[in-house]
Amino acid sequence: MSVLVYVEHANGKFxxxxxEAVSYAKAIAEQNNTTLTAISIGSVEEADLKDLGxxxxxxxxxxxxxxxxxxxxxxxxxxxxxxxxxxxxNIVVLSxxxxxxxxxxxxxxxxxxxxxxxxTELPSTEGGKxxxxxxxxxxxxxxxxxxxxxxxxxxxxxxxxxxxxxESADTTIETFSPSEKSNDFAAIVKDIIRAxxxxxxxxxxxxxxxxxxLKGPENWGMxxxxxxLLGAATACSKPVSDADWRPHSEHVGQTxxxxxxxxxxxxxxxxxxxxxxxxxxxKVIVVINKDPEAPFFKVADxxxxxxxxxxxxxxxxxxxxxxG
Amino acid sequence: MKILVCISNVPDTTTKITFTxxxxxxxTAGVQYIVNPYDEIALSKAISLCEGxxxxxxxINVGESGTEPTIRKALAIGADEAVRVNAAPRDxxxxxxxxxxxxxxxxxxxxxxxxxxxxxxxxQVAAMVGEFLDIPSISIIKKLDYDANTAxxxxxxxxxxxxxxxxGKFIASCAxxxxxxxxxxxxxxxxxxxxPLQVVDSKEVEQLSKIEKFETPAPRGxxxxxPADDAEKLIDLLxxxxxxx
Numbered sequence: 001m002s003v004l005v006y007v008e009h010a011n012g013k014f015x016x017x018x019x020e021a022v023s024y025a026k027a028i029a030e031q032n033n034t035t036l037t038a039i040s041i042g043s044v045e046e047a048d049l050k051d052l053g054x055x056x057x058x059x060x061x062x063x064x065x066x067x068x069x070x071x072x073x074x075x076x077x078x079x080x081x082x083x084x085x086x087x088x089x090n091i092v093v094l095s096x097x098x099x100x101x102x103x104x105x106x107x108x109x110x111x112x113x114x115x116x117x118x119x120t121e122l123p124s125t126e127g128g129k130x131x132x133x134x135x136x137x138x139x140x141x142x143x144x145x146x147x148x149x150x151x152x153x154x155x156x157x158x159x160x161x162x163x164x165x166x167e168s169a170d171t172t173i174e175t176f177s178p179s180e181k182s183n184d185f186a187a188i189v190k191d192i193i194r195a196x197x198x199x200x201x202x203x204x205x206x207x208x209x210x211x212x213x214l215k216g217p218e219n220w221g222m223x224x225x226x227x228x229l230l231g232a233a234t235a236c237s238k239p240v241s242d243a244d245w246r247p248h249s250e251h252v253g254q255t256x257x258x259x260x261x262x263x264x265x266x267x268x269x270x271x272x273x274x275x276x277x278x279x280x281x282x283k284v285i286v287v288i289n290k291d292p293e294a295p296f297f298k299v300a301d302x303x304x305x306x307x308x309x310x311x312x313x314x315x316x317x318x319x320x321x322x323x324g
Numbered sequence: 325m326k327i328l329v330c331i332s333n334v335p336d337t338t339t340k341i342t343f344t345x346x347x348x349x350x351x352t353a354g355v356q357y358i359v360n361p362y363d364e365i366a367l368s369k370a371i372s373l374c375e376g377x378x379x380x381x382x383x384i385n386v387g388e389s390g391t392e393p394t395i396r397k398a399l400a401i402g403a404d405e406a407v408r409v410n411a412a413p414r415d416x417x418x419x420x421x422x423x424x425x426x427x428x429x430x431x432x433x434x435x436x437x438x439x440x441x442x443x444x445x446x447x448q449v450a451a452m453v454g455e456f457l458d459i460p461s462i463s464i465i466k467k468l469d470y471d472a473n474t475a476x477x478x479x480x481x482x483x484x485x486x487x488x489x490x491x492g493k494f495i496a497s498c499a500x501x502x503x504x505x506x507x508x509x510x511x512x513x514x515x516x517x518x519x520p521l522q523v524v525d526s527k528e529v530e531q532l533s534k535i536e537k538f539e540t541p542a543p544r545g546x547x548x549x550x551p552a553d554d555a556e557k558l559i560d561l562l563x564x565x566x567x568x569x
Contacts, residue, residue, distance in 0.1 A: 010482070071486070073451070074460050098481050102463035105451035108417070114532035115417070117446050131536050138442050140341040142539040149532040187460035187490045190476075194484035202482060206568070230569060241500070248466070248500040249480060254337050254442055255361045256500065263568040274337045280541050284566045286558070287547070297547050302561055306552030314555035322559045 003029040003036045004089035006080050007052060007060075008071075008099050010194070012044045016163060017095045017203045019055050023164040024156050025093035026056025027122055032091070037061060039083045039176065041068050041076055046173060053171025055163065061087075061176040067185065068178075070192070071099055075184035077106035082178045084111060084151075096155035097202065104155045114147030120160045120260075120281070138254040139277040157281075158203035159260045201250060204233035207261045207282075209252055211237035211275075213268020213289065213308050217245035222312045223267065229319050235259065237269045253278040268308045271296025288312070325379030327370040328432040330423055330449060331398050332360040332441040333391035343538045350443075350538070357390075359397050361505070362438025362498060369503035370436055371402040373470055379433075380404045384426060386419045388412050392521065400508035400516035411526035414534065416444070420452030421529040427457060434475070435495040439464045450497035460494045466501040 005025035007018045022038060029036040038057035040049060042064070049060045061083055068075060080103065084092050092107055094100040096118050108115035116132040120142065123132045129146050132154060136143040201207065208227040214220065220234075227234045234250060241251035252259055254274040264282035269275060271287070271294055279285065280299070287300035290307045297303050304311050335341070336356040344351045359367070370381045383403040385391050388410065395406045409422040427435060440447035447463065454461025466485060467478035474491045480499065508516070550558045562569045 015482075073462065074454070077451075077455070098464055098479070101447045102451055102461065105416070105420075105448040106455040106461065108448075108532075109420075109452050109455035112530070112532065115448060116533070117448060129536065133539070136444055136538065137335075137341045138445055140540070141343070142541070143444065143535045144537040144539065145533055146536045147533050149530075183458060186492055187462060187488050187494065189486055189488055191487040192481070192484065193487070194481070198483055200483035251500065258445070263562065263566070273340070284562070284568050285544070286562070299544055300547040301544060301566065302558060303547045303549050304552050304555075304558060305549065311552055311555065314553070315558065318555040318559045321556070322563065 001032065002034045002087050002089045003032070003091045003093065004080070004084045004087055005036060005038050005057065005093040006103070007038045007040045008095060008097060009040065009042065009044055012042070012048065014048060014051070015203065017097060017158045019163045020158065020161050021093055021095045021156050022052055022055040022057055024122070024161045026166055027164070028091055028093065029056070031122070031125065035059070037087050037089065039063070039080060041079055043069065049173050050171060053169045054165050056166035057171055060171055060173045062173060063176050063178060065177070067180065070189040072185060072187060072189065073102045074106065074187065075181070077103050077110065078181055078184050079178040081107050081110040083176060090151045092153045094153070094155045096157050100155050104153050108153040111151040111153065112149060113151035113153045114149040115153040116145050116147065117155045118157045119154050120157050122161070123154070135258065135281065137277070139258050139280040157260060159205060159262065199231060199233040201233040201235055201259065202257055204259070204261050206230050206232035206263045207235050207259055208232045208265045208267070209235035209237070209269060210240070210267040210308070211269030212239050220246070222316065226312060226316055226319070229316065229323070237275050266296055267312060269296060270294045271299065325374060325434070326432045327374060327379060327381050328427055328435045329363065329367045329370045329381060329383045329403065330435065330437040331363040331367065331383050331385050331394070332438070332443070333357050333385060333387050333394040334360045334441055334443045337361065337442065341540070347538045348536070357394055359394050360438050360441045362440060362442070364401070364438070364505045365500065365502050366436035366438050366498040367398055367401055367403060368506040369468060369498060370434070371506060372503060382407060382432070384409065384423055386411060386413045386422045386526070395521060396516045397508065399519045399521070400512040401506050402512060403519070405519055406521040408521065408523050409526050410523050414531055416446045416448035416452060417532050418529055420449045420456060422526050423449065424453045424456035425527050426524065427453065433493060434470070437495070437497045439497045439499040447497065450495050454495045457495070460490050462488055462490070462494065462496040464499050465496045466499055468496065468498070468502055
């Protein structure tokens with residue numbers, strides 16, 4: 001047996017969430033006294049593939065077929081499942097990213113594997129049961145899920161495990177030529193549009209979020225300035241995206257995106273239970289609100305009771321001074 | 325055109341989540357159930373695609389008889405007919421298998437689900453059904469246009485979007501943006517009572533996972549308040565104490 005980790009990339013570059021998935025998969029391999037293989041699909045430079053060794057992948061399979069250059073959910077799932085079989089890997093790890101969410105369930109069906117999405121911790125094998133902790137009820141709870149099958153698929157939540165360097169960085173790179181299933185290519189990617197200058201919300205380490213307290217979309221300049229200074233992603237509450245002040249992709253909460261950053265700054269958001277669900281796994285929460293009774297203060301680590309229009313500019317000044 | 329929409333029966337978003345039996349079961353006492361909000365988006369999209377006699381919308385739910393009020397709500401919103409697979413859903417694999425078995429026996433052009441259920445948040449069923457049926461699955465879509473058997477779909481990716489086209493059958497899981505949720509009107513509510521709701525037996529499938537226990541997040545300490553005119557103090561605390569910037 002061994003462990004296989006799928007390493008997704010954007011334009012040939014790996015993100016932190018991938019190194020995190022590799023570190024996590026390596027720790028699982030160590031728990032099982034076995035080795036870790038990574039699989040990359042599409043064109044990535046050899047130096048970047050070699051980099052995966054630092055986090056514990058002792059072998060990297062690279063698939064460079066032209067047909068698989070762009071992400072095709074169905075085809076990628078077939079390739080990863082085939083690699084798992086070839087490597088006798090009974091545990092497959094992915095990032096719980098947008099692509100990971102599309103791939104992992106298909107791989108689980110192909111391998112008849114029990115599947116945990118949104119894992120937040122290393123598996124436990126206490127009492128002979130293989131269990132994994134995952135978020136449930138949109139962040140209001142965790143579910144300890146037992147995987148009873150021989151094969152297992154785990155999708156790791158971003159910022160849940162951290163990037164850990166392995167003792168040895170040795171790795172070998174091997175070209176893998178999967179068999180081609182023509183039926184796998186019915187969906188065709190026509191275009192990919194990426195806002196490259198913005199930090200992506202789901203895997204952001206720092207998030208600056210604002211709500212109705214901002215009074216209108218024209219007042220988001222200071223939120224964006226604060227986020228830029230911090231290198232943070234911007235987010236918002238549901239009423240804000242419902243009113244089209246901000247795009248739906250920024251809506252954090254039970255019916256939006258669940259985030260788990262190191263720092264979540266909530267400005268002018270009262271803290272409805274649905275919003276709190278989406279941020280409860282943030283490591284540090286800062287709340288800025290003029291209403292001292294706002295429910296958000298009950299789950300905050302730090303707070304400022306004050307008007308956003310006065311506090312945020314001061315915060316920007318202080319941050320500029322701090323950065324020198 | 326025939327569209328199948330998969331709906332999940334979930335606790336209302338305002339529910340305070342607690343557990344019973346030594347934290348092994350969700351405490352359903354006093355809980356109001358709703359159509360999973362994302363599934364409502366999928367349903368609303370399916371209804372618009374079929375408007376003007378262009379097709380029919382079937383909703384399917386895997387659940388015991390207690391989910392029927394939620395299914396009726398979906399009929400009131402505008403689905404033409406409903407199917408309930410009579411079983412307590414064990415996990416996503418079980419649910420996806422049941423839906424796939426029904427879809428195999430009944431030819432659908434499009435299958436839609438919500439991006440995830442707001443209770444177990446698996447986001448698994450759509451892609452699993454796609455795999456069982458060997459058709460494309462597109463997860464977490466923001467936009468769907470359908471014309472002459474070809475769908476043009478916007479899928480969310482980190483920091484952007486991807487445009488995907490599919491000709492022929494497919495399954496997609498819908499997020500906000502795909503459609504405005506429709507609200508049932510009086511005529512819908514009245515007609516929902518008489519629309520067909522078929523109950524079918526579940527099929528046996530191996531169990532691959534089960535929930536062992538639930539936990540609730542550890543409570544946070546009390547909030548440390550900083551005076552409104554002392555932003556420097558907050559920056560200092562975040563840097564020195566919390567070490568996050």
